[in-house]
Amino acid sequence: MMGLVLTVTAVALALAAAGAIIRIARGPSLLDRVLAADVLLAILGAALCIDMAVNRHLNNLMLVVAVSVIGFIGSVTVARFVADRREQPSES
């Protein structure tokens, strides 16, 4: 049963990571890219958690916490210093 679960979650997480990367590449504004990078980090943390659950170890737990710290610091920093560089407003 764990093999099936691993396959299903791997496919779902791979599709999700592909979608987030597409949004990072295509995102019209900087904040969209920040948000998509945050989602990509959440997907990475989810993959680490699934690895821990399937293989029954706790080696990645600090890595999960570190990934969430990186997402927090990165999005707060970029959102603090973002500026509007477009010519006409409200055309996201």
Place this chain on the structure above:
Amino acid sequence: MSPEPNAVDTVIDAVSAVFMVVGALMSLAAAIGLLRFPDLMSRMHAATKPQVLGLFLLLASVGLQLRTWWVWPVLLVAWIFQLLTVPVSAHMVGRAGYRTKHLHKELLSTDELEAVVVKAAKAARESEEDDGGNRTAR
């Protein structure tokens, strides 16, 4: 893996398997929402799904699979840390998005911040007139 899998083990495995699949589907839902939603605010709505509920489900499945009681406080600390940091970063991103007008005003049902912004701009203008052109911080 325990030597003889009994009924309780099977139930716990099934519950953690369901948690893992649903947690992975949360990430997939967030990616679909990122791709399909029209502006930053609605994309932020989709992006919070794997960060809170998805992480909770996956950490719960880790705790269920390890079958020891002492991992639960550690997993709870990791989840509470995520709960503390996610609203702060979402607030910062949403505020920066509002300030730089990354939103479709016609899609909002209410805009509670607009009255505050208009009031603050009016107060800043009045104090600027009182000061005789001195720059005042917003």
